[in-house]
Amino acid sequence: MKIDASKPLEYSTEENSNKIFGFWVFLGAEIPLFATLFTVYFVMVNRYASGPSGSELFEIGPVLMETFLLLTSSFTIGLAVHAMRHGYKKAMMVFMAITLLMGLAFVGIEIDEFFTYVHEGATLQTSGFLSSLFVLLGTHGLHVSFGLLWGIGIMIQLWKRGITPATANKTFIFSLFWHFLDVVWIFIFSFVYLKGLM
């Protein structure tokens, strides 16, 4: 494997830079995926049949908490990548751990929120609006949950193998994924919750 020392570790081999580019293309596919889910939601948003509407259901408190957690975790994963570029393995691991913990808290709040909705009689089966809400939020939440498992896997590899071109590459790609989830959340926050609360 030819290593190009003039580039950051995560880009240093041809395979690595291909992987990063490939992941950008994959994120290119995630955009129509979420765009479709948003479209479905917008089509369904006023079709709440006999069930509750968004303004009756949403509460700003937990949502602000979720937003704070996810946005901050996007910052800490950035710090992890920064530490990685300086070769500080320990700091990097700490920042990754903080990122994942905040992600975990986010998922926890979301699950709690889902339980509250269902408890109030707002289920996936109630109306077109709720079906699309649960599937949109659920898809995002599933991405975050998957990210948690993925992140743990990368942390184990970092811990065992140190910062190598391979692990650096994985961490960097993971950070792209994590930032992307953040962007999607900003849309959910604005167009689902804030708009729904109005």
Next chain:
Amino acid sequence: MDLDKFKVHGEPLIYGAMVSIALATIGIIVGLTYFKKWRYLWREWLTTVDHKKIGVMYILAALLMLFRGGVDAMMMRLQTAAPEMKFLDAQHYNEVFTTHGLIMILFMAMPFIIGLMNVIIPLQIGARDVAFPRLNAVSFWLFFFGAMLLNISFVIGGSPDAGWSAYFPLASIEFSPTVGNNYYSLALQISGIGTLITGVNFIVTILKMRAPGMTLMKMPMFTWSVLITNIIIVFAFPVLTVALALMMFDRLFGSQFFTMANGGMDMLWANLFWVWGHPEVYIVILPAFGIYSEIIATFSKKNLYGYTSMVFSMLIISLLSFLVWAHHFYTMGQGAMVNSFFSITTMAIAVPTGVKIFNWLFTLRKGRISFTTPMLYTLAFIPIFTIGGVTGVMLAMASADYQYHNTMFLVAHFHYVLIPGAVFAVIAGFYYWFPKVFGFRLNERLGKHSFWWIVISFNVTFFPLFFLGLMGMTRRMYTYSEETGFGPLNMLSFVGAVGLAIGFVLLVYNIYWSTRYMPRDETNDPWDGRTLEWATHSPMPVYNFAIVPKVKTRDALWSAKHENIPLYDDKTITKIHMPSNTGKPFILGVIFFFLGFFLVFSMWIPAIVSGIGVIIMLAFMSFDQDSGYYISVDEVKATEKKLMRGETV
């Protein structure tokens, strides 16, 4: 758990299929054991990450599916051959036309094209492999097991029966209570994920791994068409992913996306389906345009006329393909403005397509044309596809479409587009590139016999359908009375279908015959080719090129042969890095198959176990540290020497 759900009742045909599937499986197992080929199969094929072998497996699977879909087609034509036919009942007929459409588009045309691009693209751009060889294996196995999942539906639980477009509310649990449409959503989902991964893989391969000197505008036309196709895949397939997921939620978990009550909206499905579905048409047709461009240039001994306009017309087609989806349902009440918009965008596609047709004709002009089998298919394609295109413009006119909609006219139109536009192309590409992969040509005489059977019978089969449509015969009608007068033309169409079947059987016989008797090719370049794939040996070594060529002109090999522009600046061989084989993609595919199967029957606990299995496999793949191996310089030199002597390695 309810065992009754697995059973499909009452049809001798289905029992026949069960017996034949069981016998074929036993036959394969016994055969592999008897000839001691298990190890060979596992080592050389199931665990391979070599793009050539993956491509060959795609093509084999596609050929198998061609016959499965073809049998469906024969059954339909037989059922409608005469009035009041008693061959199939209504439910069975519904299942047959649904699986015919699904299999032919998603499990025959697309994999055949993906197979050809797997084999050829890395060679054509002078690369040693695709960007992500292991992911490529994952793609293949997901496609393969998705296809198998759909295929077992015929004997376990029942096939989907709401048409290949699965319109709601017809496809909902209320109106289609069998598990058929569960199979639809899950089988397509699994293979669709595989296709999406292929899309990512090939975009990176083409953009990042071209031989030095090959700028975008020096790429061979097939590579261009594949690049554009994969961009369409990456933007269109996520929509299908969502649509299928929503379908699954509606059918398995009782959500209200497409229901008739509780705020559901059945038209949402039609929109989502066709936002993916129309670009899908171009996913199968654009690579075909690429294949034809290569073949026409090679067998006219001229460079392709209007290269730049070819590229731009494909780009425009790809863009427009996303702007026409509502022309599939003009008659479903969307108002004059919407219909006009989609009518205009649809007709606009005819312009860049026409540009391409003229470019091919100008390439032929004053060329030294040789009428080989691939060239015959290409020449037949041009007029037949034009008929398909013209009838397409007829359908594109929204007001006129109220007359043709859902009639056999439409069926005739899209067969006139898709069969020359995709099937002829993959067969032509198959004949054209076969010697590259196996080192010998297919027999030309048998090839031409098969060609004439296919081309003539194709017209006999589908041309009468235009008239049947204009007479008012709707599609998906399982029987009709004698007074309608549909009988004679339908009978003619059935005769054509038999001819088509003979043509395809001859094609397979040709493969068998040529494997046994055709002389092995010594030149590596049997057609006097123009592009890089012919610059290496046939069959090629695992590393494709011992020395990576330097590209200076568009038809690099042609320039090297006829204009003295050398392909290599420097002939030193260096060690070559290759990825090592892995069984994990295959195992992942198997687990996905079980996940899909358990979900189809709502068997939650085994489904959850399989889901966890998927995650464990992904973790295994992530932790894998195998970074491949090197082929030493001596080894490369020894292999090259052997290949020069005409031995296989």
